[in-house]
Amino acid sequence: MSKIVKNGESWMKAEMHAHCSLDPEDYKLCRHSPEQLISEAADLGYAILSITCHNEDVWSLDLAEFAESKGVVLIPGMEVDVEGRYHVLTYNFHTGSENLNTFDKIRSLSNEDTLVIAPHAYFPGITCLRSRLERNLDVFDAIERSGFYVRGLDFNRSACNIAAKHDKPIIGNGDVHMLWQLGKTFTWIYTKPGIAETLKAIKRGLVRVESNPLPWGQAVQWWATAFWRVASWYDLQHRPLRSGA
Numbered sequence: 139m140s141k142i143v144k145n146g147e148s149w150m151k152a153e154m155h156a157h158c159s160l161d162p163e164d165y166k167l168c169r170h171s172p173e174q175l176i177s178e179a180a181d182l183g184y185a186i187l188s189i190t191c192h193n194e195d196v197w198s199l200d201l202a203e204f205a206e207s208k209g210v211v212l213i214p215g216m217e218v219d220v221e222g223r224y225h226v227l228t229y230n231f232h233t234g235s236e237n238l239n240t241f242d243k244i245r246s247l248s249n250e251d252t253l254v255i256a257p258h259a260y261f262p263g264i265t266c267l268r269s270r271l272e273r274n275l276d277v278f279d280a281i282e283r284s285g286f287y288v289r290g291l292d293f294n295r296s297a298c299n300i301a302a303k304h305d306k307p308i309i310g311n312g313d314v315h316m317l318w319q320l321g322k323t324f325t326w327i328y329t330k331p332g333i334a335e336t337l338k339a340i341k342r343g344l345v346r347v348e349s350n351p352l353p354w355g356q357a358v359q360w361w362a363t364a365f366w367r368v369a370s371w372y373d374l375q376h377r378p379l380r381s382g383a
């Protein structure tokens with residue numbers, strides 16, 4: 139997309155859902171450090187990135203300055219477990235996940251500088267919101283189109299229908315756990331560089347999704363790795379089986 143700049147605004151390439159080696163849950167799966175993730179994103183032309191680890195915001199001033207040196211705006215964010223299991227992406231709340239682990243807590247702390255996205259809402263798996271998305275629609279500023287799909291097998295349709303029905307912006311996210319996932323599905327956001335500016339632009343719907351299915355080979359690689367992760371959790375922690383990304 140051409141970079142049409144007007145009043146300091148331009149179309150900026152964004153990834154709003156990515157994990158890294160600091161993730162308390164997915165650290166076994168994510169080999170890349172936050173710095174490696176930022177560098178790879180910068181090399182691929184991203185100008186906006188949020189590292190959304192499970193229940194932990196790894197954003198820091200040092201990381202943000204490192205990202206800025208690469209031309210990337212780093213957005214504070216995390217993927218919280220709500221009501222014990224349902225994944226919700228929260229941005230710029232600057233508080234612990236324990237203060238965002240119910241829909242009502244998110245409602246009470248949301249303000250004009252925060253953002254909430256429903257990720258992979260209708261994918262198979264007990265972490266996916268499904269009907270809770272529409273029942274709590276006021277909580278969500280935008281709905282994710284997940285990059286986890288292959289030609290002929292795409293669980294995004296219901297989420298996109300809900301977004302259209304309720305006039306919510308759709309954000310394309312890679313849900314990046316491995317660096318090769320960058321660049322397949324992402325979002326162009328028309329904004330000035332800046333955290334608050336980016337979140338406001340999303341809320342105003344100044345977004346365009348670019349999305350390409352994963353090649354079957356890469357999808358199978360991902361599913362095999364994810365299965366290993368689930369199995370290892372079950373063996374090592376004796377927790378209930380969890381799926382989802």
Ligand SMILES: [Zn+2]
Nearest residue numbers: 225257382383
């Ligand atoms: Zn998830």
Ligand SMILES: [Zn+2]
Nearest residue numbers: 155217313383
């Ligand atoms: Zn995720």
